[in-house]
């Protein structure tokens with residue numbers, strides 16, 4: 001199969017969808033891999049490393065997209081990339097469609113087969129291709145939030161651990177999944193006072209057991225959210241309803257209850273964000289202030305630590321890439337119910353229920369498509 005790996009073009013996105021090691025695996029199986037010139041440079045992989053692994057380095061982006069049957073990316077396709085997609089092509093990348101109507105309609109119009117990393121499932125109830133980046137983003141969220149608490153960023157001027165004689169900051173994490181646990185761990189390690197809110201009691205039980213009371217766990221209700229809003233110096237939004245738009249848990253009115261200079265870090269921004277006043281930002285201008293509250297809402301946080309993130313992401317995606325290359329999308333999905341959950345759009349139709357529901361679009365089941 002002809003596989004194409006374009007250079008990412010989203011603002012300050014330095015990750016790449018395949019490492020030279022991944023190229024080697026695919027070439028050994030008889031596949032042809034085209035990598036756009038300098039695609040790996042931001043992750044520390046020069047063109048020569050790909051060449052040595054057996055890839056063709058393609059300088060012409062049009063030629064790269066034109067020849068590939070399978071396109072591997074990291075971020076959702078930007079408008080100029082959507083325009084390049086063709087019906088015969090399979091696209092495998094993060095999509096986050098429920099938060100992006102224009103992109104959803106663009107992918108429908110392209111006729112391509114679009115498989116999202118973030119909706120592939122596993123046998124343990126997890127999202128194995130989202131989890132590695134959630135670990136990175138969760139860990140980064142505290143760094144980003146700590147920086148945002150500095151006076152020059154509009155923050156209250158609070159140091160997370162405090163110092164002897166001065167109390168540490170209060171950090172609340174809403175959503176105790178992969179992002180939430182990683183954020184809480186970092187905040188705890190930096191000496192903050194940490195609380196996790198979640199709607200899942202089994203999850204709170206796991207966290208309570210794991211951290212032996214060093215992290216407070218609280219069941220999430222309107223009332224407990226209101227307390228968190230009043231008391232916290234930093235709130236990290238880390239909720240997820242898989243494939244669906246994030247619920248808005250903190251409204252604009254609630255900002256008035258927060259301490260001036262407090263910080264909201266909305267990691268869930270890639271699914272639309274869980275604070276009413278969140279809007280996606282970029283690494284170039286990551287934060288802004290609304291009603292005296294600093295908002296950090298970067299939708300591709302792991303892109304900033306691309307060397308770590310590319311390795312973590314491709315460790316998880318490579319087995320699925322190999323299945324797609326060896327078997328083609330149809331058999332790869334037919335053979336694996338968890339991989340099947342990744343299909344979001346095929347031949348002009350939405351196949352993922354939460355995406356169809358978000359925009360009132362008809363949904364055709366993947367099983368039906370595989371029968372056809």
Ligand SMILES: NC(=O)C1=CN([C@@H]2O[C@H](COP(=O)(O)OP(=O)(O)OC[C@H]3O[C@@H](n4cnc5c(N)ncnc54)[C@H](O)[C@@H]3O)[C@@H](O)[C@H]2O)C=CC1
Nearest residue numbers: 133134137175177178179198199200239240268299300301
């Ligand atoms: N901004 C960025 O760069 C990145 C963003 N993300 C995003 O972070 C979000 C979280 O991802 P994960 O931690 O992997 O998901 P996860 O599925 O591991 O955890 C989500 C948690 O939210 C909880 N939850 C759901 N609804 C809730 C509610 N109304 N109130 C309280 N808790 C609720 C769930 O019970 C679950 O424990 C996703 O939107 C993901 O796409 C992930 C990586 C990078």
Ligand SMILES: CC(=O)C(=O)O
Nearest residue numbers: 094133270299300302
């Ligand atoms: C999960 C995601 O969208 C990212 O890592 O950029």
Ligand SMILES: [Mg+2]
Nearest residue numbers: 076096270299
């Ligand atoms: Mg997006």
